[in-house]
Amino acid sequence: MENLFWSRTSRLKMLKNEARSITLTNRIISYTLIRRNRKTVGLRINRDGLTVRVPLQATISSIERVLQSKAGWVIGNLDAWKEKKIIQPEWCLHSTFWLLGDPYRLTLTESEKLRMVPQTNKAGPAQDMSSSLVALTPDQIEQFVMAWYRKQAMMHMSERVAFYAGKLGVPLPKLRLSSARTRWGSCSSHGTVCLNWRLIQLPLALVDYVVAHELSHLVEMNHSAAFWKVVERIYPDYRQAQMALRKIG
Numbered sequence: 363m364e365n366l367f368w369s370r371t372s373r374l375k376m377l378k379n380e381a382r383s384i385t386l387t388n389r390i391i392s393y394t395l396i397r398r399n400r401k402t403v404g405l406r407i408n409r410d411g412l413t414v415r416v417p418l419q420a421t422i423s424s425i426e427r428v429l430q431s432k433a434g435w436v437i438g439n440l441d442a443w444k445e446k447k448i449i450q451p452e453w454c455l456h457s458t459f460w461l462l463g464d465p466y467r468l469t470l471t472e473s474e475k476l477r478m479v480p481q482t483n484k485a486g487p488a489q490d491m492s493s494s495l496v497a498l499t500p501d502q503i504e505q506f507v508m509a510w511y512r513k514q515a516m517m518h519m520s521e522r523v524a525f526y527a528g529k530l531g532v533p534l535p536k537l538r539l540s541s542a543r544t545r546w547g548s549c550s551s552h553g554t555v556c557l558n559w560r561l562i563q564l565p566l567a568l569v570d571y572v573v574a575h576e577l578s579h580l581v582e583m584n585h586s587a588a589f590w591k592v593v594e595r596i597y598p599d600y601r602q603a604q605m606a607l608r609k610i611g
């Protein structure tokens with residue numbers, strides 16, 4: 363029994379990915395080492411950098427010998443990714459972007475236009491961007507993604523604001539999007555509701571809570587017990603939503 367236990371834990375330890383680095387032609391190259399049940403050493407470079415897959419028992423010195431022998435290939439490919447500027451972690455093709463709690467993937471259409479596609483959509487396999495002739499900078503992608511988010515945020519949030527204003531029986535307030543770092547929403551006494559565009563990434567239940575909360579300030583401009591009564595009337599599960607939002611930070 364004991365032997366079995368130890369062999370299992372050491373095996374699990376071996377299968378864990380390991381962050382390592384090596385000096386190749388005077389440059390420090392970091393890579394992810396993955397041990398697998400395989401016979402050869404496999405190198406892969408993508409926007410996440412260099413990944414090295416090796417047999418379970420491969421020694422570090424043997425792995426480093428392989429890397430040294432492929433130094434030219436490794437450096438060349440890492441630089442190519444950098445030049446294309448698609449290693450930027452967030453603003454790149456094929457990145458995942460969240461809308462109302464669902465993952466979307468940024469892809470190119472056949473006519474090489476940017477498009478957001480639900481990731482649950484199995485209709486078309488993701489195009490291989492390395493074969494695309496379109497060189498998009500992170501700035502261009504950021505612009506596209508942000509325009510998409512703002513459009514989605516205005517569309518969904520104005521619908522939710524109208525819904526909760528109806529429930530509260532208050533006149534429809536003006537909606538503005540904010541990009542504040544520290545708050546999800548605010549409400550002015552002149553009846554303008556500000557909602558953070560980032561909210562649109564979260565599930566609808568949480569968007570609804572922030573909308574219900576801010577609109578309730580049109581009735582009670584404070585956080586008194588009376589205020590929370592108003593919130594509870596239009597959004598009974600508000601405590602759960604508060605906790606979820608706190609976790610997100």
Ligand SMILES: [Zn+2]
Nearest residue numbers: 575579584585
């Ligand atoms: Zn408040």
